[in-house]
Amino acid sequence: xxxxxxxxxxxxxxxxxxxxxxxxxxxxxxxxxxxxxxxxxxxxxxxxxxxxxxxxxxxxxxxxxxxxxxxxxxxxxxxxxxxxxxxxxxxxxxxxxxxxxxxxxxxxxxxxxxxxxxxxxxxxxxxxxxxxxxxxxxxxxxxxxxxxxxxxxxxxxxxxxxxxxxxxxxxxxxxxxxxxxxxxxxxxxxxxxxxxxxxxxxxxxxxxxxxxxxxxxxxxxxxxxxxxxx
Numbered sequence: 233x234x235x236x237x238x239x240x241x242x243x244x245x246x247x248x249x250x251x252x253x254x255x256x257x258x259x260x261x262x263x264x265x266x267x268x269x270x271x272x273x274x275x276x277x278x279x280x281x282x283x284x285x286x287x288x289x290x291x292x293x294x295x296x297x298x299x300x301x302x303x304x305x306x307x308x309x310x311x312x313x314x315x316x317x318x319x320x321x322x323x324x325x326x327x328x329x330x331x332x333x334x335x336x337x338x339x340x341x342x343x344x345x346x347x348x349x350x351x352x353x354x355x356x357x358x359x360x361x362x363x364x365x366x367x368x369x370x371x372x373x374x375x376x377x378x379x380x381x382x383x384x385x386x387x388x389x390x391x392x393x394x395x396x397x398x399x400x401x402x403x404x405x406x407x408x409x410x411x412x413x414x415x416x417x418x419x420x421x422x423x424x425x426x427x428x429x430x431x432x433x434x435x436x437x438x439x440x441x442x443x444x445x446x447x448x449x450x451x452x453x454x455x456x457x458x459x460x461x462x
Contacts, residue, residue, distance in 0.1 A: 234365015236351075237374050243350060244343045252339030256331050257324045259338035261316050266342045269308035270349045274387045274404065277301040277356075294435055297356035297428075305349060348379035355380065355428040360436045368429040384424055 251259045281300035285293050326334070351372060361368070371378040384405065391404035405424045 236354075236364045236366040236372055239364070240347050240351060240373050240379070243347045244340075246343075247346045248336070248339040248343035250339075251342040252335045254335070255324075256326055256334035256338070257320070259335040259342070261320065262313065263338040263342040263345070265309055265312040265316065266345050266349075269305055269312060270345060270383070271387060271390060272308055273301055273304040273349075274352075275391070277304055280304065294358035298353055298358075301353045301356055302350070305353075344379065345383070347373075348383035351380040352383050355425060355432075357432075358435050359432055361429055361433040368425045381425065384422065388422060 251262045254262060277297065277300040281296040284296045284300060351366075354366060355368065359366075366372055373379055388404045405422045
């Protein structure tokens with residue numbers, strides 16, 4: 233078990249416990265907020281990171297992606313949670329069994345999504361290609377599952393189907409779709425993991441002078457730096 237496995241288990245346990253302590257209604261709302269905030273952060277972080285590059289030097293440019301991704305996620309979770317606290321009840325009466333199952337299930341969902349999102353964010357940081365037992369090719373949770381790739385797949389799926397507006401649109405981490413809605417899916421070649429692994433390796437070797445992967449030379453043309461993708 234590597235350091236990344238221990239860190240992920242701590243995040244999973246801490247978030248699950250914290251969210252479950254809010255009761256079944258609060259836990260359900262929080263789990264939905266975490267999912268929706270994560271999707272929005274994934275959608276907008278690369279354009280935001282590209283816009284932040286001019287605000288600092290080399291160190292700042294190499295951190296823009298991870299700052300933008302985690303910063304957007306944190307702000308969205310805080311904002312949505314503050315809004316729901318004002319427009320929804322904090323507690324609802326329910327059967328004891330439903331209460332316990334509901335709050336722990338919702339807490340576990342929020343914990344897993346948060347863990348998967350933060351693991352995905354690690355791809356965008358100015359770290360070595362592999363660190364703390366983390367590797368882009370590895371199933372980074374106990375060598376059993378890959379929450380980061382699961383989250384990336386879910387993000388791509390929602391952008392291609394549920395959250396696509398109109399007959400055409402931009403698919404997250406994939407080529408621009410040229411097909412009408414309702415026709416069989418086109419072939420998607422995701423590049424997120426490879427693109428950011430190449431960026432981390434290039435940064436570690438000094439081959440590129442920092443900058444976000446959405447604007448650096450190590451990116452591909454698929455799914456980055458082109459504005460809103462849903």
